[in-house]
Amino acid sequence: MLKKLLYFIFLLEILFPTLIKAQDISLFTQINGRYDFTFIGNTLNPSENTNFSPTFLYTQSSANLTLSSNDRIERAYLYWAGSGAGDTQIKLNGIDISPDQLSTVNGTFSNFTYFSAFKDITTFVQSTGNGTYTLSDFDINSLVSTYASNATQFAGWAILVVYENPSLTLNQINIYQGLEALSPNPNAIPPLIDNMTIQLNNLYLISNTGAKIGFIAWEGDRFIQVSERLSFSANGTTNILSNPINPSNNAFNGTNTETNATNLYNMDLDVYSIENYIVPGTTSATVSLQSGQDYVMLNTVVTKLNSQLPDATIVLENPTSTCNSREVTIDFTVSNLNSTEILQANTPITFYIGTQAITTTYTQSIIPIGGSENGTITLTIPTTIPLTFTLTAVVDDTGNGSGIRPELIETNNSFQIEIELTVAPTFNPLENLTSCNLGLTRGLFDFSNYSELVKTNLSDIVSFHESYNDAVQNINPITNSSNYEAITTPKEIFIRIDNSCFSITSFLLLTENCPPIVYNAVSPNNDTTNDTFFIDGLRDVFVNFELLIYNRWGKHLWTGNNNKPDWDGYIQDGVSSTIAPDGTYYYILYLNDPNYPEPLTGYLYINK
Structure with missing residues (x-):
């Protein structure tokens, strides 16, 4: 059996990445508003466990949820627990359920493994509403004989329901969860008493009216009362918790104070009033458990406190800046979402870069519960700040790290965003x-x-x-x-x-003006090819040029400039002109350009 059990544990560790070992109980979530909570659930034990009974466990059991017509379900969480490393394939009202988280703990002097599973079933319970909830296919009977050896064969389930009702006061529901166990050893000499303390932080009590605390615990035995105690401490005062069905020396005794049931064998769904144990202004408390014999697993702690306070948060978006400017314009939204009271106007908002406060502004109007306010601000960034930096906005901050509004949560007031100022790019100089x-x-x-x-x-x-x-x-x-x-x-x-x-x-x-190129072959026969004496890069470039044509005996035949057509080989002879005979001729080209002080000379050849 032991080998099979170890193999089963090994498979679970492969199949369920959310499997964790014993987990310290810590804050899971906070819910603020007109809320309260209740438990439903049932055991799978037909009787309280001993070394010889029960010899089997039920595989299903039921419980009823009965809320008033004005109650609206906000959250619902399912927990199931028992001996062994965990049954992770169960059903609730015939629907397959697998855990979001599976925790295990080793306990008792036999060092056996026990588990607790968690599933968020909010949507399921919201759609189902009031009625009977049946958890089934929860079967760990193969482990009963092994765990009966130290009377820890047990299984059970519970649903924590948080509901809203407009007639309730504005409360804060704190849900703490994990899996911690008291594992005393009465056989030790002297007997070993085990204890644990659970820290309850993030409280802010404005009134103690209706303050209460609830527990989901497993494996407590009604008839084991050795050094067993459940106490609550706040503001330097410790009080032992008890109620009519939970004596001060036997808190874990198989009861459900929501239904006054005393046959919830080996599990507890208990709620205690703490009105007289807590005072306005309380921000933290502790719950302490002690046992000298009874093995007890604590799974969930829930508090309801009248905390009528705002909860300011801020978000930054849409930062804009212009080129070469150290001004940044940014939109911000201040919200009062997770709150139980309005957020007053003129709540300060300080903008930081690192530890340097840049400026402080203020909210303009009262922000209602669940509401928000939008704003825009233009910040001037000091020249000592680099172009890329992290901008932090802190709401309810006067500029020195302190605020003026008590809040439900004092650690969610800031928001960061990365800012990059833009400057004109540098460039290399270019030559003409x-x-x-x-x-x-x-x-x-x-x-x-x-x-x-x-x-x-x-x-x-x-x-x-x-x-x-x-x-x-x-x-x-x-x-x-x-x-x-x-x-x-x-x-x-x-x-x-x-x-x-x-x-x-x-x-x-x-x-x-680049040097002109002379084409010195001329054939004035009107065939459109070389009909004139053409010099490329001359006309409209050297606009003051003068071109002189001579025959080989030095006689001046023709003078050209930028205003006359190219020479076509004709020689002016009095009032008429004649074509120059074939042969070699000479030219002198005066460019009349400072860069070309000397004339260009050469020859051309006429061939008709």
Whole structure:
């Protein structure tokens, strides 16, 4: 049997990643508003366990939920527990249930394993409502004979229901859960008394009216009362808890104070009034358990306290800033959602960068329970702060870490958001580009490589524009940067470098008069090929040029300039002209340009 049990435990650890060992009881959730709670549940033990009975456990049992017509179910949590490492395939009203969390603990002097399982069944109970709840297919009978050896064969289940009713006071429901066990050893000499203390934090009591505490516990025995005690401590005072069916020396005795049942064998669903044990202003308390013989597992502790307080929270979103500005505009929402009282107007909100308070603003109106208020603020960021930083907003903070409003929860007042200020990108200076004058300062240019040369950050986006305004507005980009024609020069080209912010730089397109190219073959026969003496790069470039043509004997035949057509081989002879005979002729070209002080000379050949 032991080998099978160990193998079963091993399988559970593989199949259920939520399996955890004994877990300290700690705050699970808080619910604020007009709420109260109740327990329902039942045992699977036909009688209180002993070393010889029961010899079997039921596999199902039922309990009734009866809420008033004005009660609205807010939360419902199912717990089931028993001997062994855990039955994780059960049914509730015929519906398959598997745990959200499975906890185990080793206890008693036999070092046996016991379990508790947890499932959030809020939606299920909300849709089912009042009526009978039957938990079934919970079968650990194969373990009964083993666990009967130390009288810890048990199984049971419970449902914690939190409900809302408009007639209730504004309360805070605190649910603490885990799995801790008292495992005394009465056979030790002297007998070993075990005890535990559960810390209850995050309380803020404004009135002790109706204050109560409830427990879900397992395996308590009615007839074992050795050094058994359940006590509650707050504000330096300790009181032993008891009620008519739970004596002060036998708290874990198989009872349900919600139904006054005394036959809830080996499990307890007990609720105690703590009105007289707690005072307004209490923020924490402890529950202490002690046992000298009875093995007890504590699963859940629930408190209901009249805490009529706001709960301020804040969210930041939509930060915006402009280029080269240290101002950030940001939207914020202050909420009072998880609260039991309005949040007064003029609640301070302080904005921090690190520990440095930047500014403080205030809420404008009363924020009702469940309500919120939106706002927008523009912050001026000090120059000592880097461009990228974390902005923290703290509501109910006057600027020194302290607030002016008592709240249900004092640890959820802040919100952080990452901010990056944008500055204009840096860029590399660019040289002006010079091309040959194609006439009247026209030129062709290739500046496509400037899109990379200008960048200091490869992720920046670069575009070329013909005017400064186009660059600023990021419109009409130049698309032919590899073959751009400037009709006139100098021509300024503007570059936009963009990284969500942008910079503008520029360079000039310039032209220069390049040496002309002489085509010295002339065939004036009107065949459209070489019909004139053509010099490329001359006309409209060297606008003051003078061209003189001579025959080989030095006679001056023709003079040309920028206003006359190219020489077609005809020689002016008085009032008429004649075609020059075939042969070699000479030219002198005065460019009349400071860069070309000497005339160009050469020959041409006429061949008709």
